[in-house]
Amino acid sequence: MVDAFEQWWDGVELWMAQLAFPFQFGLLMCVLLPLCLGAARLIDRVVDNASSRYNPVPKVPPAAGPAEPGKADAGSGS
Structure with a gap:
């Protein structure tokens, strides 16, 4: 099995x-770019x-935001 793969790889x-x-x-x-992008996404997900x-x-x-300017002064008596 390994010999057959080695022969095929040598031919390629x-x-x-x-x-x-x-x-x-x-x-x-065409081969390495998609493989590298896939590996980078996999590593990114694992690390995240x-x-x-x-x-x-x-x-x-x-957090409670600041009060509206018009309503803040309306409640005071002065």
Whole structure:
């Protein structure tokens, strides 16, 4: 099983090495770019989940905002 995979990989490697550089670069970007983006998203999600699990954000009640200017003076007698 491993020998068959090694032979297949050697064939792919030889085929790619014989291509012109622009085709090598294009093929590499078509394969590596999606793989790297997927790995980056996976790592980002794992780190976000771990950081939220081990360092939760405390829930803070909403602060009372300043009173409206017109209503604040209406209650005073002066």
